[in-house]
Amino acid sequence: MNHLPLIIKREYLTKVKNKSFIVMTFLSPLIMIALIAVVVYLSQLNNDKQRTISVLDETGHLEGVFQNTENTTYTNLNDLDLEAAKALVKEREDYGLLHIAKVDSLEDISDNIKFYSEESPSLSIMSSLERKIEEQLKELKLRKDGVSIAMIESSETDIDIVQENFDGEKSSKEGNIIKLIFGGIAGYLLFMFIIIYGNMIMRSVIEEKTSRIIEVIISSVKPVQLMLGKIIGTSLAGITQFVIWVILGGVLMIVVSLILGINLSELQTPQQEMINQAMQSEGGQAFAQKVFIGLGNLPIVNLIIAFLFFFIGGYLLYSSLYAAIGAAVDNETDTQQFMLPILMPLILAVYVGVFTVIEDPHGTVSTVFSFIPLTSPVVMLMRIPFGVPLWQQGLSLLLLIGTFMFAVWFAAKIYRVGILMYGKKPTYKELFKWLKY
Known part of the structure; x- marks a missing residue:
């Protein structure tokens, strides 16, 4: 693995010095903030209309x-x-x-x-x-x-069953919704990160393959080193871009708010006005109190640590598969036949998380899919806010790491043969043969 740091450095610098990468890194926040500012400004004009x-x-x-x-x-x-x-x-x-x-x-x-x-x-x-x-x-x-209206109002009874486990920890429906939102955001971020930067890794492999540079590189570097270098280098470039987006977006939001006098955090629509009025009522105050209790019951430390490990593990697993696809084909058009088997587990994980975890986070379906490596990064992150034993999280993470190592071996086998194959569209049968070489 002596060449791995050099490959990572080369891949990272190649990405961050690319003109299109630099332009989109700084242009994307500008476009997003401009769009948000225009929407908020127009909405304020509409709301101020007499x-x-x-x-x-x-x-x-x-x-x-x-x-x-x-x-x-x-x-x-x-x-x-x-x-x-x-x-x-x-x-x-x-x-x-x-x-x-x-x-x-x-x-x-x-x-x-x-x-x-x-x-x-x-x-x-x-x-x-x-x-x-x-x-x-x-x-x-x-x-x-x-009919006495006062008697009707007095006869109305609101039932709100208090939820409490045997250890005395209270929860509520509102708290469960908050937990689902936290888990859903984590799963969605992972999903989008894999789609965006997984494709970047795949295109990088295809570009080097079609330019024949790979033939020179492979003479002194093992395929598994080259593949890991591309995955890690591109991942670091993606993290760099994401951090710049967050910092630059925050600064631009503050600048736009001060210069134009637009409060980007308050988009007062008629619907929000109704919500604000409801929140000011007695029932709204009780709802807000339950929301704060739900936030306090979140396992914040567990969520942060689990998010880091499952996010990294899930991204590395899918990135190795994207790299294998890039090594097997000559152009992006030919990648379509291999993309569906990779995207299907991700899509399935999102649906399981949204429609099953909220109903029964500890049920059989939710538990099983939180252990399957191709779906666990999303489903487990959506289950953890509801309280998942540490041994289940550890076992799921070990399965994810083991599958990633297997995927690296699997992708390296395809990588070793595929990076030198030109002018032929591979089939699943041929990919299986490449594993025996």
Whole structure:
């Protein structure tokens, strides 16, 4: 392994000195921050828009329902008929006219409500109007039937079963959702890292093979050393790029916020406003308290250590397979027939994690797939927040490392023959023969 450090250094420097690598490393954060800034700026413009909605309530039952907000003003036109109200709203260029036609009973009001506007109204505005009218009509109907609203409200009971293990540690549904989010983010990062930088390793092998440089290199370096050097060197280049993205993105976000006066962390959509209002209520405060309890129950140290080991192990395993594919073919077009068997376990791991781990993190399916090396980096990372015994984590990691070593041997066999094969598209049968050489 004397040549391995030299190969790693060469591969790393070749990647980071590449013009396209440098351009994309610094250009990608600029593009992302610019897009986010534009979206936030346009959203703020939309949210700051002042709207005036005129209300013509011929029934008289909905007076006082529509209260002015920061960006929406309601005006009553009850002293006008419909045509006059339409003309006035159009002349003043109001946002729209809400008309509640006069009917004989409360039951008929819902079928006689119209909203007139010059353009299609906002979905959030219409949903807000409908919700307010529904609540008022429900209350009026209950009063008409002699039903006490206070008694109905007092009879409503919210059930929230307290979850606690036999050791006294409390948990909740909200805490389980937080655990799934943490595990899902870890699995998603691994998935994207493998896809992006695994392809980079594969293209690197194909480029050297087609340029015939590999014939000179292989005369003094063992295939397994060359392959490991490419995997580790490209991985370090990818980590360097990722770190630069994080640092540069954070700096640009702060600069954009200060210069343009845009708060990138607050994208106040109507939906978020509804969430904020709900959080300010008594139930919202209880929800927030459960969220903080869930965050406190997370095994942070275990998550960080396991993420590092499973992330590195999973990436090295799949990178060796990508390198083997690059050695077996002459161009990227020919790689398609070999990509599906590699991507399928990754896709399966994501689906198992999302649809099975949240339902039963310690069930048979979740447990089995957290031990299978091709799926364990994703599934195990999604199980750990729910509390996985250390012996299971250790056994899964040992299986992952053992499979990586086997994959290195397997890929080196293909690498040794494939890097010198030109002009022929290999089949699975030929790859199997290469293993015997």
